[in-house]
Amino acid sequence: DAGITQSPRYKITETGRQVTLMCHQTWSHSYMFWYRQDLGHGLRLIYYSAAADITDKGEVPDGYVVSRSKTENFPLTLESATRSQTSVYFCASSEQGSSYNSPLHFGNGTRLTVT
């Protein structure tokens, strides 16, 4: 089925470890986004990508790395996980981005716990 798939759904990791969250979309949307959702902070943008090989920082990029070698994939890597990165992470895509009133389409999220 078409849509956005995130994996894993749940992940527990230790402080200092590297972890990668995967995101795959089947629509060929140009824009892809990573958000984190925390109580009291709502949704915060980590990184976004306007096309393959084009990425840029959002509001809270520190400690995260992204890449986009193919249009359909947008992995998010925590280089050295910290407890403050315990959160629910959502990947989203948009056909043309916010300039053209395209809505966001979200995956089901990855719940990450850093111990």
Add this chain to the structure above:
Amino acid sequence: GNSVTQMEGPVTLSEEAFLTINCTYTATGYPSLFWYVQYPGEGLQLLLKATKADDKGSNKGFEATYRKETTSFHLEKGSVQVSDSAVYFCALSDPAVGTYKYIFGTGTRLKVLA
């Protein structure tokens, strides 16, 4: 800057009650407005949208009208069901501020009792 303000929750209603969740916004340009719904353990799903003043978005019995004069986009449903229990997010995108900037409200939790 752009912002979205929605009513604090939780909102608790009995089944078949009328629902209103208030949303107001500030924007630099001419934004599009969205309502998203998040069920437990899931991502946000687009519920409805409106792209210009006086547009009415509707889906699954929910409606919202883009009111430029009051900068509002209130969500309504005439008769809620237990299955509508979820968190509802109002959001906007404003072409005047770039291609990646979606602004979300903090969410309103709705609980519908049988």
